[in-house]
Amino acid sequence: xxxxxxxxxxxxxxxxxxxxxxxxxxxxxxxxxxxxxxxxxxxxxxxxxxxxxxxxxxxxxxxxxxxxxxxxxxxxxxxxxxxxxxxxxxxxxxxxxxxxxxxxxxxxxxxxxxxxxxxxxxxxxxxxxxxxxxxxxxxxxxxxxxxxxxxxxxxxxxxxxxxxxxxxxxxxxxxxxxxxxxxxxxxxxxxxxxxxxxxxxxxxxxxxxxxxxxxxxxxxxxxxxxxxxxxxxxxxxxxxxxxxxxxxxxxxxxxxxxxxxxxxxxxxxxxxxxxxxxxxxxxxxxxxxxxxxxxxxxxxxxxxxxxxxxxxxxxxxxxxxxxxxxxxxxxxxxxxxxxxxxxxxxxxxxxxxxxxxxxxxxxxxxxxxxxxxxxxxxxxxxxxxxxxxxxxxxxxxxxxxxxxxxxxxxxxxxxx
Amino acid sequence: xxxxxxxxxxxxxxxxxxxxxxxxxxxxxxxxxxxxxxxxxxxxxxxxxxxxxxxxxxxxxxxxxxxxxxxxxxxxxxxxxxxxxxxxxxxxxxxxxxxxxxxxxxxxxxxxxxxxxxxxxxxxxxxxxxxxxxxxxxxxxxxxx
Numbered sequence: 001x002x003x004x005x006x007x008x009x010x011x012x013x014x015x016x017x018x019x020x021x022x023x024x025x026x027x028x029x030x031x032x033x034x035x036x037x038x039x040x041x042x043x044x045x046x047x048x049x050x051x052x053x054x055x056x057x058x059x060x061x062x063x064x065x066x067x068x069x070x071x072x073x074x075x076x077x078x079x080x081x082x083x084x085x086x087x088x089x090x091x092x093x094x095x096x097x098x099x100x101x102x103x104x105x106x107x108x109x110x111x112x113x114x115x116x117x118x119x120x121x122x123x124x125x126x127x128x129x130x131x132x133x134x135x136x137x138x139x140x141x142x143x144x145x146x147x148x149x150x151x152x153x154x155x156x157x158x159x160x161x162x163x164x165x166x167x168x169x170x171x172x173x174x175x176x177x178x179x180x181x182x183x184x185x186x187x188x189x190x191x192x193x194x195x196x197x198x199x200x201x202x203x204x205x206x207x208x209x210x211x212x213x214x215x216x217x218x219x220x221x222x223x224x225x226x227x228x229x230x231x232x233x234x235x236x237x238x239x240x241x242x243x244x245x246x247x248x249x250x251x252x253x254x255x256x257x258x259x260x261x262x263x264x265x266x267x268x269x270x271x272x273x274x275x276x277x278x279x280x281x282x283x284x285x286x287x288x289x290x291x292x293x294x295x296x297x298x299x300x301x302x303x304x305x306x307x308x309x310x311x312x313x314x315x316x317x318x319x320x321x322x323x324x325x326x327x328x329x330x331x332x333x334x335x336x337x338x339x340x341x342x343x344x345x346x347x348x349x350x351x352x353x354x355x356x357x358x359x360x361x362x363x364x365x366x367x368x369x370x371x372x373x374x375x376x377x378x379x380x381x382x383x384x385x386x387x388x389x390x391x392x393x394x395x396x397x398x399x400x401x402x403x404x405x406x407x408x409x410x411x412x413x414x415x416x
Numbered sequence: 417x418x419x420x421x422x423x424x425x426x427x428x429x430x431x432x433x434x435x436x437x438x439x440x441x442x443x444x445x446x447x448x449x450x451x452x453x454x455x456x457x458x459x460x461x462x463x464x465x466x467x468x469x470x471x472x473x474x475x476x477x478x479x480x481x482x483x484x485x486x487x488x489x490x491x492x493x494x495x496x497x498x499x500x501x502x503x504x505x506x507x508x509x510x511x512x513x514x515x516x517x518x519x520x521x522x523x524x525x526x527x528x529x530x531x532x533x534x535x536x537x538x539x540x541x542x543x544x545x546x547x548x549x550x551x552x553x554x555x556x557x558x559x560x561x
Contacts, residue, residue: 020510020548083470126471126498128550405473408492414508414515416479416487416531 001135001161002231003105003116004142005088005123007081008130008150010101011039014080015070017128018404018412026067030055033248034071034398071397075379079405083127091119096231104142104231107135113157120156132156136166139229140222143179144169144197163225170197170223180219185212197223238275243267244338250289251334257286258321259388263380264339265320266387269313272341273371278309278350279341282316284323289335300327308353309345312363313370316341317386378407465555471498473551475508477517482506484532485519487556493517497551506553511539512546517553 007013012027026043030036037044037053047065049058055069062069081100089095094106107116116133123131133156134145141160148169149158160166176186178197188211194200201223208216218228243264251257261284272279285301302323310316320339352360370382380387402410466472475493485506487493495508503522508515509529518529521538528538541547 020550021513086470126468128497408474411474411476411492412508412515413476413478414517416477416481416517 001107001137001159002139002142003092003107004098004134004139004146005103005105005119005131006134006146006150007084007101008132008156009039009041010081010129011070011072011077012041012044013129014073014077015068015401016041017080019401022068026065027070028062028067029070029072030399031072033246035246038072069399071400073401073403075403075406076401079403080127080129083405084123084129084131087123087126088119091115091122094231094233096233104139105133106231113159116157117155130156132158134158134160136160137225138222138227140179140219141166141225144173144223147173147177166223166225167198170201173197175200178219178223180215185216188212238277239344240340240342241268241271241275241279241344242338242340243271244285244336244340246336247334251337252330252332254324254328254330256388257328257334257337258324258386260337261286261320261324261339262317262384262386262388264337265317265341266313266380266384268339268341269311269316269367270371270374272311272316272344273347273367275344276347277344278311278347279306279316280309280343280345281305281341282319282323283340283342284320284327284338285340286324286327286334286337288332296332298329298332300329302327308356308358309343309350311347312358312360312367313384314363315358317384321386378409465494465557467554468496468498471551472496472554475515475517481531481533481536482517482519485556486558487517487532487553488558490559492557492559493553494555494557495551496554499552499554501549501552508550508553510546510548510550511541515550 009027011029012022015027015029016022022041024043025041026047026049027039027041028037028044028049029039031038034055036055037049037051037058040049040051044067047061047067049061049067055062061067077100084101085095085097085103088103088105092105092107096104098104116135120131120133123129132146132149132153134142134147134149135158136142136145145158145160148160149156152158160169173196175181175189175194175197176183178200181189189195189200192203192211194203201220203220205217205220208220222228245260245264247260251260265282265284268279268282281303283301283303285299287299288295288297290297304319304323306315306319374381402412404410404412462469473495475495477487477491477493478489480489487506493508499505501507501520503520506517506519508517510516511529516529518531518539521528521530527541529541530538
């Protein structure tokens with residue numbers, strides 16, 4: 001059996017773990033720049049607040065119901081996710097971390113319900129985060145089981161194993177909630193009269209293949225109990241790493257844009273070093289605001305190559321700025337920029353270029369020290385001057401909670 | 417590099433590091449330090465203070481109610497959420513809207529949160545209180561400088 005463990009309202013639960021006052025209170029977490037709702041507690045959901053809703057549209061609802069609003073605190077959510085995953089790994093050896101708040105667990109030697117319940121209890125005690133587990137013969141069915149566990153059980157666990165039960169569950173399961181069915185697919189399925197998961201698996205396989213994709217065929221098989229996806233146990237080295245943000249305030253000057261692009265490039269370089277990878281190409285893009293159709297629109301994108309693969313911040317930031325120079329135009333106002341580093345190779349398999357003029361050992365030591373200091377003192381404490389100091393383009397994060405677990409300055413302070 | 421056939425270049429494989437112990441005092445021609453045979457990993461306070469990393473949280477305290485237990489204003493507590501709450505252990509608890517740090521005292525029928533300072537009275541935990549234990553205090557770190 002495959003188990004899908006999913007944290008309940010993960011972002012809201014992270015905020016609650018260090019602030020018990022928030023128990024049973026509505027919570028919403030807003031996206032970058034405090035724009036849209038990206039997470040809700042059950043209480044906020046009950047008020048009719050929808051995912052993706054712009055914050056300004058629900059302001060009166062928030063004020064009237066005293067909804068607790070938070071900016072995304074990825075330092076906190078990332079650390080809490082690590083904790084949840086490592087607690088589970090202690091109990092279930094074979095697992096695939098699927099996202100920040102979900103993991104597929106190999107339950108083949110963990111058949112009894114008591115052990116699964118003990119796992120839920122342990123994660124709750126060690127981290128304060130409630131999780132639900134759905135158990136089924138395939139990944140796609142485990143997803144369905146997890147939905148049911150969350151919505152209809154008190155203990156947070158549901159086993160979907162016998163054929164009759166599966167049929168009954170799929171009969172009331174909306175097709176748009178299935179794993180991998182996006183809004184577009186759901187719409188087309190509904191136009192063809194397919195509303196429930198049961199109707200989906202009853203559809204002709206050839207018809208599905210012709211009208212959708214091979215993945216839809218696999219989903220159909222998985223829902224019938226035929227395994228198409230195994231647990232992915234080795235984490236794939238990322239071939240591309242992207243850092244892109246929209247700006248709190250639109251940016252026009254090349255200098256400010258360069259500061260933003262430098263910061264994103266530096267973040268990419270830091271991520272590469274964390275993965276022990278080097279990249280051999282870099283792409284930079286900038287875009288104007290598509291919601292202002294009267295303003296001049298411009299979305300250039302450029303890719304440059306490195307002669308020797310690298311993860312050195314200085315080299316990557318330099319190249320990013322070179323790329324920006326090629327595409328920057330001073331008659332536009334920019335809303336977003338991004339840096340993507342690609343074609344990665346493991347850092348100890350890098351082929352050196354014969355005409356390389358950089359003292360790589362020295363740079364490597366320097367980067368190592370910078371990473372270490374920033375890990376202790378907080379992100380970007382040591383940064384390249386190119387990243388700038390004013391950071392006018394920075395994210396709006398007016399409702400950021402403390403980084404309780406990743407900064408000593410932010411730990412809970414208690415009057416005793 | 418590949419333009420001439422008469423001469424072929426090979427790039428050196430320098431990427432793979434060779435794992436060797438790091439000799440702090442360098443390599444010199446004189447008498448080698450007899451201690452290098454006994455190189456050991458440096459002591460890491462995490463090994464001593466953090467038994468369960470995924471369940472360990474830090475909390476700063478302000479106030480004098482736990483002075484008798486050696487917890488002084490400004491200390492940093494190492495809190496282990498994985499430990500079971502037992503009689504006499506010191507806990508970080510959430511009580512009626514506020515966090516506090518106190519010692520748990522259980523009798524046959526009652527439970528108290530005790531301060532370690534005579535100026536503070538024991539608090540009896542009753543059913544109508546909103547009481548949750550956050551975690552057990554495993555260590556207190558006091559700064560002298």
